Amino acid sequence: MPRPIHARINLDALKNNLRVARRLGNSRIMAVIKANAYGHGLLRVAEALEEAEGVALLDVHDAAQLREAGSRQTILLLEGFFSPDDLQLIAEYDLTTVIHNSQQLASLDAYPRRGSLQVWLKVNTGMNRLGFTPEEIPAAMEHLKSHRAVRDVTLMTHFSHADEAEGVARQLERFNGLTATYRTPCSMANSAALLRYPATHGDWVRPGIMLYGASPFADTSAQQLGLKPVMTLGSEIISVREIKAGEPVGYAGLFRAEQSTRIGVVACGYADGYPRHAPTGTPILVNWQRTRTLGRVSMDMLGVDLSNIADAQVGSRVVLWGEGLPVEEVAQAAGTISYELLCALTARVPVGY
Numbered sequence: 550m551p552r553p554i555h556a557r558i559n560l561d562a563l564k565n566n567l568r569v570a571r572r573l574g575n576s577r578i579m580a581v582i583k584a585n586a587y588g589h590g591l592l593r594v595a596e597a598l599e600e601a602e603g604v605a606l607l608d609v610h611d612a613a614q615l616r617e618a619g620s621r622q623t624i625l626l627l628e629g630f631f632s633p634d635d636l637q638l639i640a641e642y643d644l645t646t647v648i649h650n651s652q653q654l655a656s657l658d659a660y661p662r663r664g665s666l667q668v669w670l671k672v673n674t675g676m677n678r679l680g681f682t683p684e685e686i687p688a689a690m691e692h693l694k695s696h697r698a699v700r701d702v703t704l705m706t707h708f709s710h711a712d713e714a715e716g717v718a719r720q721l722e723r724f725n726g727l728t729a730t731y732r733t734p735c736s737m738a739n740s741a742a743l744l745r746y747p748a749t750h751g752d753w754v755r756p757g758i759m760l761y762g763a764s765p766f767a768d769t770s771a772q773q774l775g776l777k778p779v780m781t782l783g784s785e786i787i788s789v790r791e792i793k794a795g796e797p798v799g800y801a802g803l804f805r806a807e808q809s810t811r812i813g814v815v816a817c818g819y820a821d822g823y824p825r826h827a828p829t830g831t832p833i834l835v836n837w838q839r840t841r842t843l844g845r846v847s848m849d850m851l852g853v854d855l856s857n858i859a860d861a862q863v864g865s866r867v868v869l870w871g872e873g874l875p876v877e878e879v880a881q882a883a884g885t886i887s888y889e890l891l892c893a894l895t896a897r898v899p900v901g902y
């Protein structure tokens with residue numbers, strides 16, 4: 550028997566979440582599947598999302614593989630190309646590339662073919678990560694529109710505070726100034742903006758995290774948004790013991806029992822992608838009942854409190870996150886976000902669909 554840890558991917562939940570995104574407006578959907586579809590598996594997820602008009606990722610070879618697998622969607626490279634040599638593949642596989650800096654723009658000039666490339670021109674409206682400033686856009690736009698190799702141009706930007714109180718107003722205003730001038734298609738919204746700011750929807754929306762069933766907001770749960778968890782990380786109890794008051798659990802004895810306590814050991818550790826920084830008290834399910842982790846997370850194991858779960862024994866089912874335990878709650882306890890936990894699932898964890 551293999552070690553009992555496994556991730557189950559619920560593709561019906563994924564399709565449900567795509568329908569939720571669809572119902573929010575009339576924009577075309579560019580489903581974001583970067584980072585191996587947020588840890589859920591690129592090809593299986595892309596196949597299940599075939600009703601989305603496009604998919605977005607980073608790696609040109611992943612994109613080509615999707616095309617080879619039969620995808621007829623728009624396939625967008627979110628950071629564009631990293632070498633001029635990639636342009637060949639981009640044309641060959643009919644990929645759509647972001648252009649976010651002047652080096653990429655210059656590379657286009659050296660590209661010999663005509664009329665084949667679809668470009669998303671990225672505007673830096675305040676994130677200060679990628680993109681041309683609004684002042685640089687007129688020249689870049691001129692360059693692209695008159696370029697022999699470029700078929701069409703979409704304007705895009707990305708919000709830095711769509712999930713927070715500050716919102717999108719400042720960035721939206723800058724972006725709208727440009728889209729009023731250039732009558733090109735446009736794209737702004739990530740999940741948070743799609744859910745909260747209809748004014749950002751434009752021609753294409755770019756949901757990521759919500760498709761995987763997690764809420765981008767601290768104050769609204771996935772369930773409230775109608776989203777269902779796609780990944781459930783499960784395992785089993787592999788050891789049970791009773792410890793006396795004062796006895797420690799795990800490395801460095803970070804947890805010490807205040808009274809005699811029944812504890813369990815779960816076959817899941819940081820080498821599986823569970824966050825090592827999750828402190829004692831991080832929520833976890835044993836036999837579908839909620840309890841807490843105890844002590845420091847090890848490479849392959851972690852401790853749980855079984856005091857209130859009388860029927861727990863070796864072989865009892867454990868849910869680390871997913872169905873019955875939102876990944877956001879585990880992330881919050883560990884001082885991170887759901888995105889990081891989902892992406893961090895490691896290769897040794899078997900994934901079933």
Ligand SMILES: *Cc1c(COP(=O)(O)O)cnc(C)c1O
Nearest residue numbers: 581707739740741755756757758
């Ligand atoms: C990752 C990403 C998204 C998706 O963001 P979510 O918060 O997961 O919805 C959208 N647009 C760009 C440019 C991204 O990098």
